[in-house]
Amino acid sequence: MILKSIFFTILACSATSAEPLEIVATTGMVADITRQVAGEHANVVSLMGEGVDPHLYKPTAADAKSIVSADMVFYSGLMLEGRMTDTFVKASRLGKVVFPVTELIEETYLLESPEFEGHWDPHVWMDVSAWSQAVQAVAVALCKEDPEHCEAYKENAEAYRNELMVLHEYALVSVASIPKEQRVLITAHDAFNYFGRAYGIEVVGIQGLSTESEAGIEDVNRLVKMLVDKKISAVFVESSVSDRNVNALIEGAKSKGHEVTIGGRLFSDAMGQTGTYKGTYIGMLDHNITTISLALGGNSPEGGFATEKAK
Numbered sequence: 001m002i003l004k005s006i007f008f009t010i011l012a013c014s015a016t017s018a019e020p021l022e023i024v025a026t027t028g029m030v031a032d033i034t035r036q037v038a039g040e041h042a043n044v045v046s047l048m049g050e051g052v053d054p055h056l057y058k059p060t061a062a063d064a065k066s067i068v069s070a071d072m073v074f075y076s077g078l079m080l081e082g083r084m085t086d087t088f089v090k091a092s093r094l095g096k097v098v099f100p101v102t103e104l105i106e107e108t109y110l111l112e113s114p115e116f117e118g119h120w121d122p123h124v125w126m127d128v129s130a131w132s133q134a135v136q137a138v139a140v141a142l143c144k145e146d147p148e149h150c151e152a153y154k155e156n157a158e159a160y161r162n163e164l165m166v167l168h169e170y171a172l173v174s175v176a177s178i179p180k181e182q183r184v185l186i187t188a189h190d191a192f193n194y195f196g197r198a199y200g201i202e203v204v205g206i207q208g209l210s211t212e213s214e215a216g217i218e219d220v221n222r223l224v225k226m227l228v229d230k231k232i233s234a235v236f237v238e239s240s241v242s243d244r245n246v247n248a249l250i251e252g253a254k255s256k257g258h259e260v261t262i263g264g265r266l267f268s269d270a271m272g273q274t275g276t277y278k279g280t281y282i283g284m285l286d287h288n289i290t291t292i293s294l295a296l297g298g299n300s301p302e303g304g305f306a307t308e309k310a311k
Contacts, residue, residue: 021042024045026046028271029125032281054081057083057084072096072098078122109129109130123194123268136157139153177299179296182297184201187237187238188205188242189205191269236264238267238269264292272284289305
C-alpha cells in the first residue's frame with residue numbers, strides 16, 4: 001500500500017511538473033495569438049520585434065539557434081517571411097514542428113496578390129474574422145504536439161476567438177461611421193486590402209504588397225490627383241515603412257492647393273512595443289481601427305475598443 005501510494009505521488013508530481021513547450025514565432029502577431037492559445041503550457045518567443053519589416057527580415061545566427069532549440073516554430077506563411085524559407089526547411093529536416101498559422105484559413109477568406117501572380121496576399125491579420133481562423137490553426141497544431149493539454153488549448157482558443165469577434169464588430173461599426181465619401185485609406189504600402197474588404201473602405205497603397213517594391217513618380221502623381229479630386233483630408237504612415245512616399249503625396253497635394261495631413265501612424269507588418277496594449281494583436285487592430293475612423297471623420301470613442309470593452 002505504501003509503495004502504491006509513493007508510485008501515484010510520483011505520477012502526480014511528474015504530471016504537474018511537465019515542462020512547458022518552448023515555441024518560437026516569427027512576427028509579433030503570430031507570437032501573440034500563440035500565447036493566447038498556449039497559455040501557461042508554453043513559453044513563446046518572437047523573433048521580430050517592434051517596427052521590424054518581415055518582408056525584408058533575414059534570420060540571424062541567433063534566430064537559427066532559437067529555431068533549432070525550440071519544440072515548435074510558428075510562422076505566418078503565404079510568403080510573408082520569404083527570406084526565412086531556407087531556415088524553415090532546415091528546421092523541418094531536423095524533425096522540428098514548423099507550422100504556418102495561415103495553413104487552415106479557408107481560401108474564400110484569402111485575397112489574390114495583384115503583384116505576385118499565383119500567390120495570396122499575406123496580410124490576413126488585417127481582417128479580424130479571417131485571422132481568427134489562424135487562432136484555431138494554432139490550437140490544432142498544439143493539440144497534435146501536446147495532446148495532454150488539448151482541452152486547455154481548445155478552451156483558450158474559443159475564448160480568444162469570441163473576444164476577436166467582438167473586436168470585428170467594433171471595426172464594422174467604427175468604419176461605417178466615416179462619411180461615405182471619405183472612406184478612402186491611403187497608406188505607405190499595400191498591407192490593408194483585407195482590412196478594406198472586411199470593413200468597407202477603399203484602400204490604396206503607394207507601394208506594392210512587399211516593401212521591396214518601389215513607388216514610381218507616376219504612382220505618386222496618380223494618388224495626388226485622387227487626393228485633390230476626392231478632397232481626401234488625411235493619409236497614413238506605417239510603423240515599419242519609411243514615411244518618404246507619404247510625405248511626397250502631402251507635398252504634391254499642397255502644390256495643387258489642397259491641404260492633406262497625416263492621420264496617424266498605423267501598425268501594418270509589426271505590432272507596437274512589447275509589453276504594451278499596442279504590442280498585442282487586439283491592441284494593434286484597435287489602434288488602427290480607431291485612428292482611421294477618427295482621422296477620416298468617423299465617431300469612434302477616443303479610447304477605442306478598450307474603452308468600449310470596459311463599459
